[in-house]
Amino acid sequence: MVAPTELQSIPSAASADSPPPPISAAQIEQFHRDGWCVVDALFSPAEIDAIEAFFEEFKTNGAAIYDGESRFEDIDPAKRQLRAMHPHRHSEQAKTWALQPRVLAVLGALLGHPALLAQTMYYFKPPGAKGQGMHQDNFYLLAAPATCIAAWTAIDAATLDNGCLWVVPGSHRHAIHCPKEVPGENWNNYGDSHINPFPRDAKPIPVTVPRGSTMFFGGQLIHGSGPNRTATTSRRTFIGHYVDAATTSLSKFYHPVLDARGQVVSTVAVHTGGGPCGDGTGGGVH
Numbered sequence: 537m538v539a540p541t542e543l544q545s546i547p548s549a550a551s552a553d554s555p556p557p558p559i560s561a562a563q564i565e566q567f568h569r570d571g572w573c574v575v576d577a578l579f580s581p582a583e584i585d586a587i588e589a590f591f592e593e594f595k596t597n598g599a600a601i602y603d604g605e606s607r608f609e610d611i612d613p614a615k616r617q618l619r620a621m622h623p624h625r626h627s628e629q630a631k632t633w634a635l636q637p638r639v640l641a642v643l644g645a646l647l648g649h650p651a652l653l654a655q656t657m658y659y660f661k662p663p664g665a666k667g668q669g670m671h672q673d674n675f676y677l678l679a680a681p682a683t684c685i686a687a688w689t690a691i692d693a694a695t696l697d698n699g700c701l702w703v704v705p706g707s708h709r710h711a712i713h714c715p716k717e718v719p720g721e722n723w724n725n726y727g728d729s730h731i732n733p734f735p736r737d738a739k740p741i742p743v744t745v746p747r748g749s750t751m752f753f754g755g756q757l758i759h760g761s762g763p764n765r766t767a768t769t770s771r772r773t774f775i776g777h778y779v780d781a782a783t784t785s786l787s788k789f790y791h792p793v794l795d796a797r798g799q800v801v802s803t804v805a806v807h808t809g810g811g812p813c814g815d816g817t818g819g820g821v822h
């Protein structure tokens with residue numbers, strides 16, 4: 537845990553002369569009540585076009601950019617998530633989008649501290665792609681003492697048909713759900729669910745998101761996505777996962793952690809020991 541005196545030395549997210557963050561009081565209230573909210577137009581239409589074009593080209597960059605170290609064309613999206621992992625580590629341009637000032641301003645307003653970048657991903661999710669099992673991000677990131685947060689920007693409008701996210705409102709207040717091991721099943725693989733059994737009272741709802749809008753959700757929120765059932769429409773998404781500036785430890789996979797200027801921070805240690813579900817569970821790629 538961080539001592540109160542150390543927390544006091546962490547800067548707050550906004551200073552007196554910074555403009556108000558581009559998020560309404562109602563959206564902030566929804567985030568704290570339900571665990572998520574959607575904010576429009578943080579990226580300009582030109583930036584969204586540029587992100588789309590960049591990642592169409594990025595497909596040809598070889599195996600290093602995909603988890604599992606396969607090439608784009610070797611991944612069967614019906615079986616595995618077809619996604620670029622940590623593109624900000626391979627491209628200064630992708631890092632710039634992950635540290636986009638308006639996104640960081642919203643994150644600061646939601647977290648109460650400046651945001652630090654831990655992870656980026658780009659989901660291609662073409663027609664026929666599988667969904668993502670229900671999970672809580674902080675099972676994997678193990679951010680402490682506070683949880684992590686996602687900024688999930690729709691490059692294609694995310695709909696029921698092409699596999700939008702489903703969330704359980706209010707579940708951001710849950711503790712981490714620990715998986716019951718099932719012999720022969722590997723849930724910790726390419727986006728399958730660690731939540732087993734699924735809580736009976738948890739009722740997921742779909743969240744459709746227009747192209748260019750950004751959905752923010754907390755690290756304990758139970759969420760997943762449906763399969764892409766369309767014949768022709770992808771559901772591409774640029775995703776950043778962040779922690780707040782008071783974070784003291786984080787799972788190894790999410791290091792190095794970057795501040796708003798793209799500098800590596802030294803205040804976040806690599807998590808050691810077991811996760812909330814004991815040794816051998818939690819931590820790692822999600």
Ligand SMILES: O=C(O)CCC(=O)C(=O)O
Binds near residue numbers: 659667686759760761
């Ligand atoms: O976009 C998806 O389908 C899943 C994304 C997700 O689970 C995440 O960003 O934590």
